[in-house]
């Protein structure tokens with residue numbers, strides 16, 4: 085589900101459509117079937133109108149949760165909600181619909197501050213309202229470059245802030261990742277030797293993600 089008005093996720097699958105906006109505003113949420121294992125509920129610029137459109141509606145922040153509750157969406161093993169970076173109506177809708185939250189972060193001071201601000205706002209919304217019930221699975225470092233000392237320092241700072249919430253595995257910065265994004269493909273499906281490192285990293289992250297989800301149910 086592409087909850088970002090920029091629609092980059094949808095564009096990477098060459099889909100330009102307003103399925104999410106339509107679904108959130110009482111219309112039909114048309115899902116695009118990418119392949120036999122993946123479907124996309126696309127987002128586009130129309131999502132910028134949502135805030136105005138839902139102004140004053142008492143369920144404005146619960147629309148996505150209610151939408152994903154319908155039977156059509158019960159066939160999926162996992163529903164991934166890709167959110168915009170700020171805490172607007174779309175992000176609150178996504179957090180309200182989510183069982184788990186993952187924060188991808190590249191090791192820059194800028195994104196660290198952004199995430200701290202976001203977590204502070206989330207804490208406020210959570211305290212004020214009871215629509216958020218998610219479990220924070222953790223922080224995944226993306227585009228990691230081990231050469232500059234500063235990125236290693238920032239990584240340590242992320243660890244200090246998030247402790248065991250920091251994933252053990254990360255994704256390194258690599259031109260291979262960009263190539264795969266441009267082709268609209270997945271890293272895990274890449275066969276070539278040149279993709280071996282990125283593929284192994286993404287598989288390790290995925291396993292850790294699944295383990296953390298499972299552990300959250302076992303531990304409660």
Ligand SMILES: Nc1ncnc2c1ncn2[C@@H]1O[C@H](COP(=O)(O)OP(=O)(O)OP(=O)(O)O)[C@@H](O)[C@H]1O
Pocket residue numbers: 088090092226227228255256257258259261262265
């Ligand atoms: N591991 C990586 N190595 C190299 N480049 C990367 C990596 N991850 C992401 N990128 C580059 O950064 C771009 C943005 O990445 P990503 O989509 O993860 O970030 P985002 O903050 O969600 O951005 P968006 O505004 O597009 O939603 C990608 O299109 C890609 O070009």
Ligand SMILES: [Mg+2]
Pocket residue numbers: 088166167168
């Ligand atoms: Mg994004």
